[in-house]
Amino acid sequence: MNNRSRSVLVLTNPLDVTADAVLRILAERRIPVVRLDPGTDLHTGASLTAAYRTGDQRGTLSTATRELNLSQVRSVWVRRASPYKGPPDLDGQDRRFATSQCLWGAGGILASLPDAQYVNYPWANRAAEHKPAQLAAAQRLGFLVPDTVITNSVQEAQEFVASQASGAVYKPLWNTPYSVDGQPHAVWVREVSGSELTAAIGACPHMFQAKVPKAFDVRVTAVGDRTFGVRIDSPDLDWRRRQDRMTCTRIDVPEPVTRSIDAFLHQLRLVYGAFDFAVTLSGDWYFLECNPNGQWAWQPDETTRAIARAIADQLAKGTTA
Template sequence: MSDNRPVLVLTNPYDVTADTVLRLLAERRVPVVRVDPGADLHTGASLTATYRTGDQRGTLRTASRELDTTRVRSVWVRRPSPYEGPPGLSNQDRRFAAEQGLWGAGGVLASLPGAHYVNHPWHNRAAEFKPAQLSTAQRCGFLVPSTVITNDPCEARNFAAQQPGGMVYKPLWNTPYRVDGEPHSVWVREVTGAEITDAVSVCPHLFQAEVDKAFDARVTAVGSRLFGVRIDSPDLDWRRRQELMTCRQIAVPRSVAQLIVAYLAEFRLSYGAFDFAVTSAGDWYFLECNPNGQWAWQPARITAAIAQALTDQLEKGPDT
């Protein structure tokens, strides 16, 4: 008997990357419901959940579909909009509505019985903290560059003095930032001890020994299926000017692949985008893992393979 349970896709309406996987699901005749709960629930969609002893029920209604949330096969938490509350309310009322949406609708959609999550939003959140990433990577056995996270300027200067190959600064979170009213990104950059001022005391900063890398590598992991690319860029942070980088498929060493699978298991993830700095000697240094990283920028052949792997994950549903 064919499985007619739907896949629920949580993402914003401008997510063209999700469209690639949705087309593959349609080709396989897997029913799909797409919703952006942070926005749609105050523009006509509705969500109801009922809990009783021995019974749980739920309904999600959109402009075109009605979904029994207890029959969801898989949930793909792609790029949903943040819960911001409906426009037109006062700041206080909008903040209240936004937080009720996050803790209410967000909680309901993270607690669908029997559904397979790619990834579960709570697991995503846990895996987004860079200190947790570094700790887990070190525990799994990855090579990890010497790193300090501190708000003590003296500790930061002392760390810099101990790095003969130099050090870099990287933000702990990609916070929206503006300079003269224009959007601005804070990139990974080289920094010296002489540049460290007492302003470090304002908040924690991450400083890391600079790896003498031959190239960068991105490994996109979908379950145990790994897709590696070599990235060559004139910039320390290849994301800064992606139009100048080149990338091509690369084999992932078996020892690294085993550690990636172990890392995913630690955070209970089905998907992860791993970044490495690879030295001329062939050492792969773990830099970070984005549990919801973009992947459609890679060469067409690899992008297509990742889309197929994600489609397989969503189609199969929970392990039985």
């Protein structure tokens, strides 16, 4: 089949303006695109069917405007789809049942399209989001990694924090929704002292890390074998907290860091990754984390446009180029 006639399937919510930047480029290149938010669209008229027989796999996705042969998908962009919640007209266990069937059924179909390239494969995305797995891969692949402990032992936590000459920070292992007095409350990376550590640590594992004496932060956005580096200068330990106070400028990524990023993506089966580093005055780049589905459109316009083109290139290429 002519790759030119094959579609790109984009899994995201309708308010995802970041995706729009890439879709405009694909439209300019006359590459067919189907956009789907499976967590909601399958309850508002869209239908999904897959059939499996010996030696054959077929499927169809039907939306209000398109019918897509699933064997003709060249690439799947797994962006920011809504979570599966089941039909809104169901309650209780019926909705919970429908939710799980959507997750395992529709999610399984969309993760198993023949001959399609994934950016990123959804199960690889999920596996790579675990910070312990990231740190384990990073230290194996040559990154500098801050001393880190993940523990639910208050004694281990206290001993670790006390041993850090430059101080220690606390980081959540997952950005779990949290509220205070009914208002959403973000849990930022922050400095922590031994006197703050109590028996409450025993409720779950907590992540503590040596504070890197950084001169600035860097975000490296990797798409395939291409990397885009941005230096971030912020008055805050966690630059995400007040992004209106940070400044961003393009920065070259050192070759050893680029090689480790390539190896990291390969080992974790990723095509895309948003890497965060803390850079010291002496020029050492410390790996902090990799978000396998991190946002990127907040960066300087030139970098944002370059990333959008790189993602469009990757999606257009598919697996048969």
